[in-house]
Amino acid sequence: MSKTKYVLIIITAFIIGFETNIGHPITPYLVKAQGFPEYSFSWFFSLMSLGMLITAPLWGMFSDRRGNRLTFFICAVGYSIGQMMFGLFDNLYLVYFARFFSGCFSSGMNVFILSYIATSRGLKEFKKERLIPMALSFQLVGQAFGNFFGGKLGDVISYNQVLFVQAGSLAVLGLIVFLFFGFNDDERVIKERKNFIQNLLNVRQIGLWMILFLITLTIFSLVFSNVTKYLDYYYSDLGKTSGELGNMSLVVGGVTLITNLLITPFMLQKLKPIPTMIVSGIFGTIMLFITFINKDENFIIMVYSTYMLFIMTKPINESASANYISSMRNQDPGLILGVRQSFISLGAVVGPLLGGLIYYSQEVANRKILFFACAGLYAVGVIILLGIYAYRFSFKSYKGDDLFENKG
Numbered sequence: 001m002s003k004t005k006y007v008l009i010i011i012t013a014f015i016i017g018f019e020t021n022i023g024h025p026i027t028p029y030l031v032k033a034q035g036f037p038e039y040s041f042s043w044f045f046s047l048m049s050l051g052m053l054i055t056a057p058l059w060g061m062f063s064d065r066r067g068n069r070l071t072f073f074i075c076a077v078g079y080s081i082g083q084m085m086f087g088l089f090d091n092l093y094l095v096y097f098a099r100f101f102s103g104c105f106s107s108g109m110n111v112f113i114l115s116y117i118a119t120s121r122g123l124k125e126f127k128k129e130r131l132i133p134m135a136l137s138f139q140l141v142g143q144a145f146g147n148f149f150g151g152k153l154g155d156v157i158s159y160n161q162v163l164f165v166q167a168g169s170l171a172v173l174g175l176i177v178f179l180f181f182g183f184n185d186d187e188r189v190i191k192e193r194k195n196f197i198q199n200l201l202n203v204r205q206i207g208l209w210m211i212l213f214l215i216t217l218t219i220f221s222l223v224f225s226n227v228t229k230y231l232d233y234y235y236s237d238l239g240k241t242s243g244e245l246g247n248m249s250l251v252v253g254g255v256t257l258i259t260n261l262l263i264t265p266f267m268l269q270k271l272k273p274i275p276t277m278i279v280s281g282i283f284g285t286i287m288l289f290i291t292f293i294n295k296d297e298n299f300i301i302m303v304y305s306t307y308m309l310f311i312m313t314k315p316i317n318e319s320a321s322a323n324y325i326s327s328m329r330n331q332d333p334g335l336i337l338g339v340r341q342s343f344i345s346l347g348a349v350v351g352p353l354l355g356g357l358i359y360y361s362q363e364v365a366n367r368k369i370l371f372f373a374c375a376g377l378y379a380v381g382v383i384i385l386l387g388i389y390a391y392r393f394s395f396k397s398y399k400g401d402d403l404f405e406n407k408g
Contacts, residue, residue, distance in 0.1 A: 006131070008181060013113050013135040017142025018149070019076075019173055020106055022166040023083060025151035025245045028233045030159040036092055042356030044099045045229055049348035051103025052110070056342045059108030063115050069178050072112050076174025078105030080167045087163030107345065113139065114322055132323050137260025140315050144253025151246020209388055213274075214343040216388075217321055219381035220281070221347025223374045224314050226355035227288065230370055231303075237364045238296065248303060252311055259312045264319045273324035274389050277317050281382035284313030285375050292371040 031041045063071040082102030089095045113135050153162045235245045267276040287310035291302045325340045358370045 009113065009117065009131070009135055010138050012177065012181065013139040014142035014145075015173060016109050016113065017139035017144075018146040019142075019166065019170050020079070020109065021143040021146030022150035022153070022169075023086070023163050025147045025232060025242050025249065026154040026159045026162050028236045029154060029242050032236065033159055034090060036095075038360050039356050040092060040095075041229075041233060042352040042360075043096060045225065045352045046349050047096055047100040048103035048106070049225070049345045049352075051100045051105075052107035053342045053345035053349055055104045056107040056111055056345060057339050060111045060115060060339075063108070063111065068112060068116050069181065071108055073174045073178035075105040075108030075112070076170050076177070078102075079109065080170035080174070082106075083163050083170065084167040087160040087167065103345075132319060134260065136319050136322060137257055137264070137315055140256040140260070140318070141253045144249045144251075144256060147249030148246040148253070151242040151244075151249065154242035154246075209391065212384055212388055213321075213324075214340070216277075216381045216384050217340065217343045218347040218350075219377060219384070220317055221344040222351035222354075223347075223378045223381070225348040225351040226374050227310075227371060229352055230355055230359050230367075231307075233359070234367060237367065238299070251304060251308065255308045255312055256315045260315045260319060263312070264316050267316065268320060268323060273320040274385060276320045278382055278385045278389065280313040280316040280320075281378060281385065284310050285378045285382065287313075288371065288375040288378065292368045292375075296365075 027044060028041055031038065031044075059071060059075065079102050082098050082105060085098035085101065086095060089098055114132065117131055117135060150162055150166070153165065157165075232245055235248075264276075267279070271279065287306045291306040291310060294302050321340065355370055355374075358373060359367050362369060
């Protein structure tokens with residue numbers, strides 16, 4: 001039974017990643033085809049991330065109380081409606097609303113997997129430091145395949161129709177999971193129930209060093225959201241097709257899978273979560289800088305070499321942070337994982353807006369300056385982690401909040 005649930009979690013993680021990313025590679029091309037201003041691309045992703053930021057803890061608490069399958073069904077159908085509106089509306093402000101609406105429901109799908117791993121008795125025999133990276137790995141691989149599929153689909157049908165395909169398949173997915181997937185809520189490990197107000201008050205009591213850790217997640221999210229989203233737009237600026245962008249995303253999927261199957265578990269076992277994030281952050285900063293320091297004629301070569309080395313650090317950081325957060329004590333798992341998702345979403349809200357100010361203020365030939373700024377910001381996040389780790393290493397007797405007192 002436990003092995004069946006393990007396989008089910010992996011399959012579901014892959015499908016979630018696939019479904020939620022079908023529309024991403026065609027978005028910069030849709031902006032140009034609809035005649036929307038360039039800056040609207042920034043707002044599309046920021047508003048979606050704002051919806052995720054606001055609702056992620058709420059879906060986490062809802063999942064803790066009403067069950068995983070019901071939560072997933074509601075969120076999949078809600079996300080489906082949002083994507084349908086995205087494809088139907090041609091008024092810019094209605095599209096903005098559609099993006100925010102989608103974000104309010106996609107957050108619950110992202111919290112779902114980690115919340116189930118943290119609470120299911122049926123998965124207790126599996127070590128979380130291996131299961132969480134594996135689930136996130138397949139979700140990220142699913143994202144890559146979703147980008148590949150959506151990009152290729154955008155070469156043969158209209159960009160609006162790609163969104164309709166995504167909307168329909170999301171609704172079907174929600175129904176299938178609700179009716180047939182065995183995420184039985186009676187197997188969850190339920191702690192003493194706290195009401196909504198009590199949970200919010202507990203979140204406010206998170207210690208200073210945990211707040212700094214969560215801010216680091218926001219910084220990393222800001223970096224990756226800017227690099228990945230504006231790399232999509234940079235592809236279109238260089239005259240590449242959505243299909244070519246999809247090909248690159250497919251390679252990202254392979255790199256992600258290899259990273260989380262071979263590299264992430266080894267690093268977490270040898271270094272623990274925070275040192276793992278420090279090492280990968282230093283490496284990622286260097287690789288990102290090298291990728292864009294070269295001339296545009298070498299761009300594709302660098303994308304398929306040093307950029308892939310940079311992108312390896314994304315699954316490593318996501319797995320390490322989720323592993324660290326999921327082991328926190330004295331808090332409902334769904335809520336604290338929702339808080340993690342909110343801090344990540346905060347970076348995805350602010351990132352594209354700030355990135356847009358830099359990116360669109362430059363001529364196409366100079367727009368790479370955004371990626372250098374991201375490399376510098378990545379380094380700032382690493383410095384904060386180094387400070388946290390140095391403090392904890394120097395003051396072993398430090399007694400902080402239970403949400404941070406984890407041997408990592």
